[in-house]
Amino acid sequence: MNMLEHVLLPVAHEEDALKTARELEPYDPERVTALHVVEKGGGVPDKTPVEQSEELAQESYAAVRTVFPDADDHTAYGRDVAGKIFEAADEVGASAIAYRSRGGNRLMQFLSGDISLKLVTQAKHPVIALPRVDGEE
Amino acid sequence: MSDDELAKDLGLLSALTIGVGTMIGAGIFVLPGQAAAAAGPAVAISFVIGGVISLFTALSASELGTAMPKAGGSYYYVNHALGPLFGSIAGWGNWMGLAFASAFYTLGFGEYLATFLPLPALVIGPLELSAFQIGALLAGLAFIAVNYVGAKETGGVQVVIVTLLVGILTTFSVLGFLQADLTTLRPFFPSEVGGATAILPATGLIFVSFLGFAKITTVAEELKNPGRNLPLAVVGSVVIVTVMYAIIMVVLMGVINWRQLGPEFTTTPVLDVAEVAFGSVGLAAAGVGLLTFAGLLATASSANASILASSRINFAMGRDKLISAKLNAIHPNFATPYRSIAVTGGLILLFILVGDVKTLAKAGSVLHLIVYGLLNVALIVMREADVAEYQPEFEVPMYPVVPILGALTSFGLIAFMNPIEIGLSLVFVGGGIIWYFAYAREQTDKEGILSEYILDRQETMPDPVVSAAAGVHPDGGTFRVMVPLASPEHERELITLASALAKQRGGTVDAVHIVTVPDQTSLEYAAEHPEEVEEGYHTILDAAKRDAETFGVDVETHTILSHRSFEEVFDAARTHEADLVVMGWGDNSHGSPGRVESAIDDLVTDLACDFLVLKDRGFDPDHILVPTAGGPDSDLSAEVATLLREEYGSRITLLHVSDDREAGETFLDEWATSHDLGDAEQHVETGDVESVIAQAAEDATLVIAGASERGLFTRLVNGSPIVDLVDDIDCSILLAERAHERGVLDRLLGR
Numbered sequence: 001m002n003m004l005e006h007v008l009l010p011v012a013h014e015e016d017a018l019k020t021a022r023e024l025e026p027y028d029p030e031r032v033t034a035l036h037v038v039e040k041g042g043g044v045p046d047k048t049p050v051e052q053s054e055e056l057a058q059e060s061y062a063a064v065r066t067v068f069p070d071a072d073d074h075t076a077y078g079r080d081v082a083g084k085i086f087e088a089a090d091e092v093g094a095s096a097i098a099y100r101s102r103g104g105n106r107l108m109q110f111l112s113g114d115i116s117l118k119l120v121t122q123a124k125h126p127v128i129a130l131p132r133v134d135g136e137e
Numbered sequence: 138m139s140d141d142e143l144a145k146d147l148g149l150l151s152a153l154t155i156g157v158g159t160m161i162g163a164g165i166f167v168l169p170g171q172a173a174a175a176a177g178p179a180v181a182i183s184f185v186i187g188g189v190i191s192l193f194t195a196l197s198a199s200e201l202g203t204a205m206p207k208a209g210g211s212y213y214y215v216n217h218a219l220g221p222l223f224g225s226i227a228g229w230g231n232w233m234g235l236a237f238a239s240a241f242y243t244l245g246f247g248e249y250l251a252t253f254l255p256l257p258a259l260v261i262g263p264l265e266l267s268a269f270q271i272g273a274l275l276a277g278l279a280f281i282a283v284n285y286v287g288a289k290e291t292g293g294v295q296v297v298i299v300t301l302l303v304g305i306l307t308t309f310s311v312l313g314f315l316q317a318d319l320t321t322l323r324p325f326f327p328s329e330v331g332g333a334t335a336i337l338p339a340t341g342l343i344f345v346s347f348l349g350f351a352k353i354t355t356v357a358e359e360l361k362n363p364g365r366n367l368p369l370a371v372v373g374s375v376v377i378v379t380v381m382y383a384i385i386m387v388v389l390m391g392v393i394n395w396r397q398l399g400p401e402f403t404t405t406p407v408l409d410v411a412e413v414a415f416g417s418v419g420l421a422a423a424g425v426g427l428l429t430f431a432g433l434l435a436t437a438s439s440a441n442a443s444i445l446a447s448s449r450i451n452f453a454m455g456r457d458k459l460i461s462a463k464l465n466a467i468h469p470n471f472a473t474p475y476r477s478i479a480v481t482g483g484l485i486l487l488f489i490l491v492g493d494v495k496t497l498a499k500a501g502s503v504l505h506l507i508v509y510g511l512l513n514v515a516l517i518v519m520r521e522a523d524v525a526e527y528q529p530e531f532e533v534p535m536y537p538v539v540p541i542l543g544a545l546t547s548f549g550l551i552a553f554m555n556p557i558e559i560g561l562s563l564v565f566v567g568g569g570i571i572w573y574f575a576y577a578r579e580q581t582d583k584e585g586i587l588s589e590y591i592l593d594r595q596e597t598m599p600d601p602v603v604s605a606a607a608g609v610h611p612d613g614g615t616f617r618v619m620v621p622l623a624s625p626e627h628e629r630e631l632i633t634l635a636s637a638l639a640k641q642r643g644g645t646v647d648a649v650h651i652v653t654v655p656d657q658t659s660l661e662y663a664a665e666h667p668e669e670v671e672e673g674y675h676t677i678l679d680a681a682k683r684d685a686e687t688f689g690v691d692v693e694t695h696t697i698l699s700h701r702s703f704e705e706v707f708d709a710a711r712t713h714e715a716d717l718v719v720m721g722w723g724d725n726s727h728g729s730p731g732r733v734e735s736a737i738d739d740l741v742t743d744l745a746c747d748f749l750v751l752k753d754r755g756f757d758p759d760h761i762l763v764p765t766a767g768g769p770d771s772d773l774s775a776e777v778a779t780l781l782r783e784e785y786g787s788r789i790t791l792l793h794v795s796d797d798r799e800a801g802e803t804f805l806d807e808w809a810t811s812h813d814l815g816d817a818e819q820h821v822e823t824g825d826v827e828s829v830i831a832q833a834a835e836d837a838t839l840v841i842a843g844a845s846e847r848g849l850f851t852r853l854v855n856g857s858p859i860v861d862l863v864d865d866i867d868c869s870i871l872l873a874e875r876a877h878e879r880g881v882l883d884r885l886l887g888r
Contacts, residue, residue, distance in 0.1 A: 012469070012472065013469055040146050040359075046359065047287035047473045048287075048467060048473060049208035049209075049449055049453075050208070051358065051456075052465065052474070053472075056467060077146070
């Protein structure tokens with residue numbers, strides 16, 4: 001099975017989406033589904049209004065489509081971002097998950113809820129870590 | 138499950154705990170001393186009156202919340218119903234009211250912190266900081282930081298906190314009640330505070346204890362089954378806290394005489410009473426510890442909820458363009474509206490520095506009361522204007538009695554405040570009005586239901602009402618059509634198109650000649666010697682001016698010297714505040730954009746205004762073909778087509794390509810009607826999109842195509858399908874791309 005048959009591309013925001021898509025572009029995946037996970041409080045008011053998160057999702061999908069015009073999109077809602085990524089991968093039948101670490105030092109990763117670790121340790125799908133070009137951000 | 142349902146994860150219990158958790162901090166833990174000093178034992182009645190006033194508004198807020206489950210809550214309803222002038226007042230009032238209230242809660246937190254933590258008092262220059270102010274500042278910083286990084290508190294924690302609070306307070310009440318001596322409560326209306334007349338001013342003081350029920354409506358969109366849960370949660374939380382407040386007040390003053398609870402004796406009367414109450418079972422220290430813990434928890438959860446709610450209001454105001462959308466930018470790593478939180482946080486720290494508990498509480502209350510009053514008026518307007526979209530799942534009982542009483546009691550209670558607090562609040566109301574006329578009126582184009590209602594009935598409404606409504610009507614600024622011109626080649630066609638559109642919209646044309654200066658030449662040099670860079674550089678603008686003036690539209694001309702011609706178009710659109718850019722595209726239009734490919738993506742991911750790109754093969758609007766698949770960009774093509782039809786009496790043909798002819802016809806018919814094109818010819822075809830369009834274009838003189846997805850410019854550069862289409866067609870083609878700074882919702886609604 002070709003790992004790039006159907007790539008699930010989790011993206012956080014417009015800029016992240018554009019960079020992630022560009023990193024993936026050279027590998028020429030057959031099909032791409034962009035995924036945005038709207039972080040939910042699960043019983044408390046969310047830190048960001050849902051409507052604003054959904055705008056962010058739409059902007060991110062549009063940014064992915066500037067690179068992959070035929071990309072599908074998928075929006076998931078939940079507290080556990082990594083968990084929702086795996087669920088989405090099952091749902092859309094992805095062959096692999098490609099992501100780009102948002103970087104930052106240990107503290108930043110901890111504060112923003114490091115999903116890289118969970119992605120690589122808990123995944124049931126192949127996970128592709130896209131290279132981060134030096135000097136970004 | 139649809140996405141919509143997935144976004145809803147708050148049940149009734151969660152919603153109740155948001156309301157109770159936000160409210161319960163203040164009245165019981167921070168204010169009882171001040172309240173006791175204000176009215177004596179009768180202050181229990183003040184709490185009941187406060188509860189009743191809140192109940193009216195709570196019912197109104199529930200109706201509005203189920204009809205419009207929008208982030209922003211009260212502000213949104215007022216802005217939507219009464220228009221952006223009152224929206225500005227409500228938005229600023231609500232925002233500042235929350236900042237005052239947060240500062241008040243945080244000071245309360247500081248008071249409890251100072252009871253066990255040895256905090257120093259500081260004197261910095263003219264500023265004297267007491268120990269509890271230091272504590273409050275530290276706590277304030279912590280609350281802001283938590284919201285800034287968006288640390289995740291689970292729903293479970295919130296429920297546990299509130300359950301714990303209610304449990305501790307119930308135990309406290311029971312033990313206290315056993316120790317209470319009802320004679321201590323006499324006289325119930327002590328004459329030294331003015332007897333029963335002190336009740337209403339005391340209500341004004343303690344009203345801050347009820348701020349919070351409306352916060353449930355700010356998360357209405359996240360509620361499951363809002364039609365049932367929202368009113369239950371809002372009304373339920375008001376009833377719960379009112380009962381608790383009244384009982385606890387009676388217990389407090391039954392255990393210790395109210396005169397000994399006042400601020401000159403103690404800052405934390407609850408702890409004194411706890412010592413007696415728990416002392417009876419030999420647990421005095423444990424009781425004080427428990428209540429201190431509860432006090433910290435309650436004030437922290439109130440402060441936290443208020444900071445969160447204020448960022449919601451900022452978001453909603455930004456969406457309506459009453460404040461800059463920049464304030465609501467989302468942090469790339471934390472995914473929080475960090476700027477909004479930082480600004481509100483700064484204000485809270487400032488208020489902690491300069492304010493005292495009582496003034497902060499009352500200023501916060503006055504601002505909220507103004508918002509609550511307006512909210513009730515908003516409900517009446519929504520009902521009376523009979524708007525079709527207004528379909529509340531929950532309706533207030535006994536309309537119009539409840540909202541009228543809600544408005545009267547909310548505004549009325551303000552009269553019992555002190556001049557200083559009213560004055561402070563009026564500063565923000567006045568600020569909101571000035572803000573609207575100085576800034577927001579130009580920006581926003583959202584009109585309130587009220588002014589639509591009045592302006593639609595000019596004939597039957599009294600003149601002063603109509604002119605007042607017209608006078609504050611948002612103008613959104615003058616409609617400006619910018620035309621970047623690079624070569625004389627297509628000048629006439631572009632200016633003709635732009636002028637026709639500007640004329641129909643009553644706007645102006647801004648002809649901009651972008652002169653590309655070689656990188657080696659400095660811009661200063663070029664500005665002094667324009668003829669060297671481009672011979673006859675002014676002829677193109679002179680021609681543009683003549684052409685535009687034949688339409689009788691106002692025209693401005695500008696020359697821009699730049700090293701980067703293609704990018705400059707986007708910069709100029711922004712700095713010239715254009716609403717629409719009409720530009721040419723072709724070999725000689727704006728250089729060869731291919732070389733700036735990487736830069737373009739960054740520019741066009743945030744298109745500041747609507748763009749029309751004309752591939753010019755002679756401008757002839759006689760027969761316009763509009764292919765559509767729906768979406769915001771084809772809304773723009775429809776608008777342009779109708780404007781041209783009005784100017785030239787053009788014949789319009791709509792084309793929709795669909796595999797399912799019947800569904801396609803239904804879609805196109807609906808689309809045409811909703812875009813004011815019901816009388817245009819409609820064609821639904823099957824097959825390959827490109828060739829169908831190319832074929833249909835054979836009869837047309839002009840094709841107006843929506844870019845359909847964002848990234849028109851990227852695709853122009855990369856040579857994607859739509860660009861090939863342009864080559865397959867013989868007539869002129871106009872590509873329309875809608876501005877996409879405004880957010881998806883705005884674009885969907887065509888605002």
